[in-house]
Amino acid sequence: MLQLYFSPMACSLASRIALMEAGIEARYHPVHLQTKQVVDDGSDFLGVSPKGAVPVLVLENGERLTESAAVLQYIADLKPQAGLAPAFGNPDRYRLQEWLSFVGAEIHKAFLFPTFWYKDDASLAKPRARIAQTLSMPAAHLTDREFLVGDSFTVADAHLTWALLLLRPAGIDVAQWPSLSAYLARMQARPAVRDAIATEMAVRKTMAASPA
Ligand SMILES: N[C@@H](CCC(=O)N[C@@H](CS)C(=O)NCC(=O)O)C(=O)O
Structure with a gap:
């Protein structure tokens, strides 16, 4: 197992x-x-x-x-x-990898990680200054889409859902991006x-x- x-x-x-x-x-x-x-x-x-x-x-x-x-x-x-992922060979597989990298690098490591692990304002100034622009990317993408890739739930949605859940404890109100807050509500309604x-x-x- x-x-x-x-x-x-x-x-x-x-x-x-x-x-x-x-x-x-x-x-x-x-x-x-x-x-x-x-x-x-x-x-x-x-x-x-x-x-x-x-x-x-x-x-x-x-x-x-x-x-x-x-x-x-x-x-x-x-x-x-x-x-949960487009098959290899499907061009959407690269879109999936694009989003997985974006969430892992640009949201997680560039913002969430320093926010939870470093407490001094000097270390946090740059991550804080950048996060709104970072989040505007998935916010724009999800304006007229239900999921990040294709028309069904993928592991990219699992990754972004986690990152969005941590925004509130990190001091960011996701409500300022209506498409992101609607997306998060949809994802949280999934039984799994x-x-x-x-x-x-x-x-x-x-x-x-x-x-x-
Ligand atoms: N690049 C790794 C990052 C993993 C990571 O930073 N995990 C955090 C929890 S979200 C952790 O275990 N941090 C402990 C540490 O780095 O000491 C991934 O995407 O899986």
């Missing part, structure tokens, strides 16, 4: 959403990101992945896959019939997304977690 190392409401939430959307069973291991401890047994998370970051997906053959963009596409390709969030919020109550 696949195993996912995660931290509640961290970017690994997107991988949980993808697994649940695909109906793939997995074992989930919560991780304390600050202490780098696996909650199950107190073992050293750096022994699971020297990157010390979630998500880590342990594959059926024991190999460990990291980086959300790779993990999400791996999950999607395990169950092509779930339609709702269940994934509820599960992680319940785990989060039992442990202190840093979300980005």
Whole structure:
């Protein structure tokens, strides 16, 4: 069975959403990101992945896959019939990768990560100055579209949904982009997304977690 190392409401939430959307069973291991401890047994998370970051997906053959963009596409390709990624060869596959990179680099690493990990204003000035322009890209794209890629839910939507969920705790009101707030409401109405969030919020109550 696949195993996912995660931290509640961290970017690994997107991988949980993808697994649940695909109906793939997995074992989930919560991780304390600050202490780098696996909650199950107190073992050293750096022994699971020297990157010390979630998500880590342990594959059926024991190999460990990291980086959300790779993990999400791996999950999607395990169950092509779930339609979570366009097939390789379809030009939309590159659109999917374009959005996965954008969310991972431009929203996550350029804004959410510094916001949750660095507290001094000097470090945060540039990320704060840039985030509105960054978010205007998916906001414009989603004005007349239901999903980021094609006409159905993909792992790119799982990734963006996670990032948008963290905007409020990061001090950004998503309501200033009506298309984004409508999109987020649509995504949160999906049973798999709702269940994934509820599960992680319940785990989060039992442990202190840093979300980005
Ligand atoms: N590029 C990685 C970033 C992963 C990442 O930064 N994960 C965060 C949680 S959202 C983390 O585990 N941070 C802990 C750390 O970097 O020490 C990805 O997209 O998966």
